[in-house]
Amino acid sequence: MPRPGFTKLELMQQLGQAFRVSQNRSVQIDELVAQRLRINLTDLRALDVVERLGRPAAGVLAAEMGLTTGAITAVVDRLVIAGLLERVRDEEDRRRVHLTLTPRARKEIDAVWGPLKEAYVTMMRGYTNEELALIIRFMRAGDVLSDELIDRLRAQDGVG
Numbered sequence: 483m484p485r486p487g488f489t490k491l492e493l494m495q496q497l498g499q500a501f502r503v504s505q506n507r508s509v510q511i512d513e514l515v516a517q518r519l520r521i522n523l524t525d526l527r528a529l530d531v532v533e534r535l536g537r538p539a540a541g542v543l544a545a546e547m548g549l550t551t552g553a554i555t556a557v558v559d560r561l562v563i564a565g566l567l568e569r570v571r572d573e574e575d576r577r578r579v580h581l582t583l584t585p586r587a588r589k590e591i592d593a594v595w596g597p598l599k600e601a602y603v604t605m606m607r608g609y610t611n612e613e614l615a616l617i618i619r620f621m622r623a624g625d626v627l628s629d630e631l632i633d634r635l636r637a638q639d640g641v642g
Contacts, residue, residue: 515594521564528557537580
């Protein structure tokens with residue numbers, strides 16, 4: 483917890499350090515969960531995106547992850563074989579296929595992230611609506627900056 487009296491620069495540096503620590507911890511958790519599920523980190527990211535988006539089509543998943551449609555097909559195939567993801571035909575347009583988590587995937591994900599989610603909910607209850615709105619605004623602005631960096635790096639590397 484920062485002490486009162488820090489300069490703005492010092493607080494910005496502390497925030498930057500806190501983000502780096504948080505990102506590294508997130509990577510460690512993801513690695514452990516991927517090992518537990520016997521999948522790789524890309525496949526774990528795909529599960530996260532599918533869970534967050536609901537029932538995305540493979541093309542939507544590919545775009546969200548920054549992968550080609552060929553690469554996402556391999557990811558989806560691996561996750562289907564692992565019993566963690568399923569392809570579901572759209573009831574209105576049988577040509578469309580959506581991706582959904584299997585009950586096994588939901589159980590595994592809930593077992594790991596459920597307690598963490600509950601702890602975060604408890605922690606967030608200690609913040610006012612205004613503070614939560616500020617954090618959301620900050621996070622979304624950071625996402626924009628990250629997206630810009632991703633685009634720049636891809637352009638420099640001649641990717642996408």
